[in-house]
Amino acid sequence: MTNQFKKITDALKNIHLSKKESEKMHDTITEYMKHFPIGDHNQSIISPLSSKYAWGWRLIPITVVMVIMIIGNVPNGKMTEVFNTSVMEQVEMETNTEDFAYKTMAPRYYDTLNDITDTREFLKLNYSSNIKTRNVSRIIREVGLLVQQVSGRIDNVNDSEKYGYISFVIPKNNFFEFKSEIEEITNKKLIVENTSSSNLLYQKQDIEQRMENEEESLSELRQKKINLDNFYKQQIKSIEAQITTLESQIQALKITIENTGENDQGALNLLRQQLATSLTRLTTLQGELSKANKDYRTQINQINSQIERAERNITNLNEEDISLINNVETVDGYINVRWVNLWELSNELSPTPMWLNISALVLLVWWILERKGRWLYAKWRGIQSKEADLNW
Numbered sequence: 001m002t003n004q005f006k007k008i009t010d011a012l013k014n015i016h017l018s019k020k021e022s023e024k025m026h027d028t029i030t031e032y033m034k035h036f037p038i039g040d041h042n043q044s045i046i047s048p049l050s051s052k053y054a055w056g057w058r059l060i061p062i063t064v065v066m067v068i069m070i071i072g073n074v075p076n077g078k079m080t081e082v083f084n085t086s087v088m089e090q091v092e093m094e095t096n097t098e099d100f101a102y103k104t105m106a107p108r109y110y111d112t113l114n115d116i117t118d119t120r121e122f123l124k125l126n127y128s129s130n131i132k133t134r135n136v137s138r139i140i141r142e143v144g145l146l147v148q149q150v151s152g153r154i155d156n157v158n159d160s161e162k163y164g165y166i167s168f169v170i171p172k173n174n175f176f177e178f179k180s181e182i183e184e185i186t187n188k189k190l191i192v193e194n195t196s197s198s199n200l201l202y203q204k205q206d207i208e209q210r211m212e213n214e215e216e217s218l219s220e221l222r223q224k225k226i227n228l229d230n231f232y233k234q235q236i237k238s239i240e241a242q243i244t245t246l247e248s249q250i251q252a253l254k255i256t257i258e259n260t261g262e263n264d265q266g267a268l269n270l271l272r273q274q275l276a277t278s279l280t281r282l283t284t285l286q287g288e289l290s291k292a293n294k295d296y297r298t299q300i301n302q303i304n305s306q307i308e309r310a311e312r313n314i315t316n317l318n319e320e321d322i323s324l325i326n327n328v329e330t331v332d333g334y335i336n337v338r339w340v341n342l343w344e345l346s347n348e349l350s351p352t353p354m355w356l357n358i359s360a361l362v363l364l365v366w367w368i369l370e371r372k373g374r375w376l377y378a379k380w381r382g383i384q385s386k387e388a389d390l391n392w
Contacts, residue, residue, distance in 0.1 A: 122200040122324070125175060127333035129193040131186060132340045139185060139337045140164040146181050150174035156334075164337035175331045182335070190345075203324055211317045218310040225303045232296040239289045243282065250278045 133139050140159045143166050147154055152170030170178055183191065253275040260268050 118201065118205065120201055120204070122204050122328045123197045124200050124328055125172060125331040126196045126198075127175070127179070127194070127331055128335070129182065129191055129333075130336045130338065132190045132338055132344065133186060134339065134345065136161065136164040136337050136339050140166055142185055143168075143182070143335055143337075146178060149181075150178045152178070162339040165334065166337075167332075167334040169330050169332055172329045172331050178331075200324060200328060204321075207317055207321050207324065211314065211321075214310050214313045214317065218307060218314065221303055221307045221310060225300065225307070228296070228299055228303065232292065235292050236289065239285055239292060243285045243289065246278055246282045246285065250275060250282065253278060 131139055137159055140157065144154055144157065147166075147168045147170060150170050151174065152168050154166065154168050156165065156167040158165040179193070179195075183193075185191075253271055257268065257271045257275065260271060262268070
């Protein structure tokens, strides 16, 4: 019961009415006062914050906050995921070369030479980073210029509106300078870097082992050639000596036959048989000499071919060793650049998640509006109360 209603009731008591008329008048005034905003605001039909609607008003900001939380925890959306997947498949095809596999494969310490006493280090560095930006072309262009500034080489470039990719090779002694320059291109929160290294000692040991085997094989082949030459010389010398002796005997038999008269047929026949035997033996020895020469040429050609192959393998191994050292002295790297929208950019740069920031802002605005609404409503009620007092 408001003060105004009490004043009206007190005034009615001073009026001399019958009890029945007083009760009727009281009921009429009570019903009439319900239509004025001068009573309890929770009972006013025009109050937007009446108890009938209080929970409905409070559910609005709670619902908005829940929606923001759900949206804020969805990573980048499906379209971005599909786009990135298609682009990364293209990049994977471009980089799926023998060199790239060689750069990124895991060390094979357990299936090759594994000498724990060998403590040498041939560390191969690999660098990669992912950069988020609003201008993909600018980042790709600046990275290319940095690679050239440190005397590097660009291998692959892919530049589009929403995505960019660049792979490169730079000298190892310029790596840290290059890395610090890359970090200055954009905000540190928008770049994720990865630097890895692997010891290529197993490759060095493998080259050294193969080199040792080839050198040993080459030494054996050279010794085999020397032995073959010595054997051939002895064999040829023996055959040629037999041929020389046999030719002298044949010549002597021919002279003897010429000097022997026809009257001594027995001696003449014997000499002729000896000559025929010597001629047959001479033919045999000449065949052996020809075969020995042929065998020697065949065997010496095979050995020379094997020696050339071994020498060529040693040359290739020396080049492989030099290539390994050059590979260790360089850094292979690639940088992915991805376009981001303002929501993602704000989410990356904000110290707290954006959905949490917006939720707090929604709650703050709702709280301010509710307080402002209550203040305006209270002020409006005060004005209406004054007007009602004047009217009464």
